Amino acid sequence: MNTPASQFNADARRVSADLRHRGIIRTAMNNYEVVRDRRKAGFQDWQGARDLAARTKCETISHLDTHLEQFARLLEARGTVVHWAANAQHARDIILGIVRGKNARVIVKSKTMTSEEIHLNEALENAGCEVVESDLGEFIVQLREEPPYHLVFPAMHLTRAEIQQTFQRKSHDAPSDNPEDLTMVARRVLREKYLQADVGITGANFAIAETGMISITENEGNARLTAALPQTMITLIGIEKVLPRLEDLALFLPMLAVMGTGQPLACYNTLYGGPRQPGEADGPEEFHVVMLDNRRTTLLADAEQRDALGCIRCGACLNVCPIFCNVGGHTYGTVYGGPIGSVITPHLRGLHEWKHLGYASSLCGACSETCPVRIDLHHHLLQNRRNASYAKPIRWQKLAFQLFALVANRPRLWSLTTRLARLGQKFHGLIKGRALDPAQAWTRTREIQPIARQSFHEWWKERGK
Amino acid sequence: MNEREHLFTRIREALTVKTPAHHGDSLPTSAEHRCVLPTVGTTMDEQLALFAQNAADLKATFILVNHEDDLARALQVLADKEQWQRVATHQGGLANKLAGLLGLPLLMVDGGYDKSALALCDAGISECDALVAQTGSVVVTSMTAGGRALSCLPPHHVVITRRSQLVPDLTSAFSLIREKHAAHYPSMISFITGPSRTGDIERILVLGAHGPKQLTIFCIQD
Numbered sequence: 001m002n003t004p005a006s007q008f009n010a011d012a013r014r015v016s017a018d019l020r021h022r023g024i025i026r027t028a029m030n031n032y033e034v035v036r037d038r039r040k041a042g043f044q045d046w047q048g049a050r051d052l053a054a055r056t057k058c059e060t061i062s063h064l065d066t067h068l069e070q071f072a073r074l075l076e077a078r079g080t081v082v083h084w085a086a087n088a089q090h091a092r093d094i095i096l097g098i099v100r101g102k103n104a105r106v107i108v109k110s111k112t113m114t115s116e117e118i119h120l121n122e123a124l125e126n127a128g129c130e131v132v133e134s135d136l137g138e139f140i141v142q143l144r145e146e147p148p149y150h151l152v153f154p155a156m157h158l159t160r161a162e163i164q165q166t167f168q169r170k171s172h173d174a175p176s177d178n179p180e181d182l183t184m185v186a187r188r189v190l191r192e193k194y195l196q197a198d199v200g201i202t203g204a205n206f207a208i209a210e211t212g213m214i215s216i217t218e219n220e221g222n223a224r225l226t227a228a229l230p231q232t233m234i235t236l237i238g239i240e241k242v243l244p245r246l247e248d249l250a251l252f253l254p255m256l257a258v259m260g261t262g263q264p265l266a267c268y269n270t271l272y273g274g275p276r277q278p279g280e281a282d283g284p285e286e287f288h289v290v291m292l293d294n295r296r297t298t299l300l301a302d303a304e305q306r307d308a309l310g311c312i313r314c315g316a317c318l319n320v321c322p323i324f325c326n327v328g329g330h331t332y333g334t335v336y337g338g339p340i341g342s343v344i345t346p347h348l349r350g351l352h353e354w355k356h357l358g359y360a361s362s363l364c365g366a367c368s369e370t371c372p373v374r375i376d377l378h379h380h381l382l383q384n385r386r387n388a389s390y391a392k393p394i395r396w397q398k399l400a401f402q403l404f405a406l407v408a409n410r411p412r413l414w415s416l417t418t419r420l421a422r423l424g425q426k427f428h429g430l431i432k433g434r435a436l437d438p439a440q441a442w443t444r445t446r447e448i449q450p451i452a453r454q455s456f457h458e459w460w461k462e463r464g465k
Numbered sequence: 466m467n468e469r470e471h472l473f474t475r476i477r478e479a480l481t482v483k484t485p486a487h488h489g490d491s492l493p494t495s496a497e498h499r500c501v502l503p504t505v506g507t508t509m510d511e512q513l514a515l516f517a518q519n520a521a522d523l524k525a526t527f528i529l530v531n532h533e534d535d536l537a538r539a540l541q542v543l544a545d546k547e548q549w550q551r552v553a554t555h556q557g558g559l560a561n562k563l564a565g566l567l568g569l570p571l572l573m574v575d576g577g578y579d580k581s582a583l584a585l586c587d588a589g590i591s592e593c594d595a596l597v598a599q600t601g602s603v604v605v606t607s608m609t610a611g612g613r614a615l616s617c618l619p620p621h622h623v624v625i626t627r628r629s630q631l632v633p634d635l636t637s638a639f640s641l642i643r644e645k646h647a648a649h650y651p652s653m654i655s656f657i658t659g660p661s662r663t664g665d666i667e668r669i670l671v672l673g674a675h676g677p678k679q680l681t682i683f684c685i686q687d
Contacts, residue, residue: 015657028668032668042502043502043503044500044502045500045501045505046501048501049490049501049502052493052498055486055489055490056492058484058486058487059490059491059492060491064480065619066477067482070475078652084468085468086468088552125676134664136665136674137663137665140665140666153664153665153668154665155666158666163666170560171586179604179667179669180671183666183673184577184673186674187674190675191584191675195466195581195584213650215652219663219664219674220675221661221674221676221677222524222674222675222676224614224617224655225614225617225675225676227653228613228614228617229580229618239476246639246642246643247495247498247636247639247640248492249635249639250495250502250634250635250636251501251502253635253656254502254635261664264600264601265601266658267658267660267661267662267676268655268657269602269654269655269658270655271653271655272652272653273650273651273652273654276607276652277607277608277649277651279608280612280613280651280652281574281578281611281612281613281614281615282577282607282610282612282614283607287652291472295527297472297475297476297479300475300476300479300480301479301482303482303484304484306484308483366577374487
């Protein structure tokens with residue numbers, strides 16, 4: 001049967017042996033680390049900045065109801081329609097309702113992972129709309145009918161030659177594989193779409209309670225155009241994205257850019273507080289904000305892992321994760337990959353089916369070390385393992401530990417077992433990693449340390465003679 | 466109960482279990498922010514030099530001029546060099562006056578305009594609310610810089626600004642926005658930090674992904 005766990009294992013085995021893939025990712029990540037570290041060094045106190053960011057998110061999440069209430073009230077006061085969606089189906093229905101009400105044919109979207117989470121594109125296409133992703137990376141993976149590979153770099157697994165082929169296959173004129181020429185192809189194609197589009201859909205990086213505004217961070221200008229040209233604008237946003245005050249952005253915008261892409265600040269950081277206001281030259285006549293729960297409140301109820309809601313989706317934990325870099329973004333089979341995805345997916349989509357993600361970690365802690373809002377990621381992975389085994393213990397595992405306890409609690413039995421194991425290990429080499437090996441899953445790719453020729457107990461006894 | 470009330474009930478129930486705040490849970494002050502963020506220098510001259518340095522790093526063009534007349538001449542040189550055929554601007558006082566001097570067909574965006582016509586303009590000339598030394602950003606709003614698309618749709622964005630508009634850091638930029646607009650915020654406030662860019666293909670930097678390929682900032686030293 002094809003479960004998320006078996007799919008993960010099969011894909012991980014295949015991708016981690018793919019040297020070409022590893023080469024592409026390694027080159028991209030090396031470059032990222034160099035620029036990121038240079039930017040971090042520009043801060044007077046980077047660790048202090050992480051403390052402040054964690055403090056801010058902790059306060060916000062602990063008073064989420066108050067901040068959300070203020071955010072929605074101020075947005076509504078200036079003519080924005082705020083919708084509340086309990087789950088993915090509900091959010092899709094709300095957005096489809098708006099789109100149908102406008103008789104929209106062409107919809108242009110700027111990058112939003114939340115829309116991936118609710119499978120929005122598929123729903124809109126089934127309703128007869130043409131949906132165009134405008135972020136270059138998203139545009140490329142949309143043409144390839146693939147999900148985004150990475151939270152921040154959706155097409156980082158592709159070479160320029162593959163992108164050129166993709167463009168040509170979709171009958172976009174792409175005479176060379178030069179990244180600049182390829183970017184200009186997308187620019188030309190999308191310009192037309194912006195002018196045709198009836199509805200623009202965006203995500204948001206932050207929701208500012210103090211002023212009732214959403215904040216979008218981007219580099220390409222595609223979100224700016226998505227929010228400027230179509231007559232109707234829809235923003236889909238998770239309820240956890242709220243920040244209390246305008247000035248909190250003075251900290252979060254640079255930190256997001258440094259960790260996301262190694263820039264001091266992304267090219268466009270834009271606040272939107274409503275539809276076109278009297279006296280303004282342009283902008284949508286209607287602005288809808290859809291607030292999505294989709295089991296975020298389940299994660300909120302877990303006091304131990306609540307801090308994971310503070311995630312700003314910078315992707316830094318993916319970039320430093322040895323598992324992500326080897327198994328790749330698509331292997332996770334989730335919208336949110338890497339360590340943060342492994343932490344939150346079991347909460348958002350069910351612990352039992354996604355518990356294997358808790359093991360997609362070497363527990364090296366590089367993710368927790370890098371997280372700009374200090375989410376305790378690798379401990380949360382351990383907690384997910386623990387919670388899964390409490391919720392539904394695996395019989396053979398339980399039996400194995402009972403057996404271990406039985407042996408370990410009896411010194412004579414223990415000493416007999418180690419002596420037998422020493423003997424057994426001599427012959428283990430013959431079957432190590434093969435189908436006959438009972439420990440095959442472990443020994444296929446790992447060495448078992450040889451058992452010491454003499455135990456401490458034996459040495460102590462001998463010494464006394 | 467409607468969906469909104471259901472959601473708030475779920476949130477309040479979830480929050481009945483408190484969580485230890487390992488890093489504190491009070492909101493930091495702006496003074497605390499300033500202690501950790503990159504330094505910006507103390508004098509106006511240092512901050513202007515920092516802005517110029519940041520603009521250069523971002524591949525934006527920053528041109529200091531002494532007087533409005535010098536700006537008009539510099540703008541004319543730019544228009545000739547790039548062979549502009551038509552430009553767009555807004556009623557800001559300075560932007561429309563200087564753009565008008567070019568003697569080119571002018572698209573005024575105030576009060577609505579044809580989107581396709583704006584897309585055909587060679588440059589969008591706008592004013593701004595502030596320059597941020599710390600990041601090399603230009604702050605524009607939908608009320609003070611000709612709406613949402615003028616600074617983004619044409620391939621070249623030209624900003625007309627005065628030296629007095631320079632603020633040291635993002636924190637001061639946000640307080641400035643609050644002081645200036647709190648009574649009625651514009652529907653869009655954007656921090657523009659260099660010309661549009663992407664690194665989505667093999668992480669190689671390409672300028673002009675969807676927004677302007679060029680950003681030129683003219684600053685009058687008054």
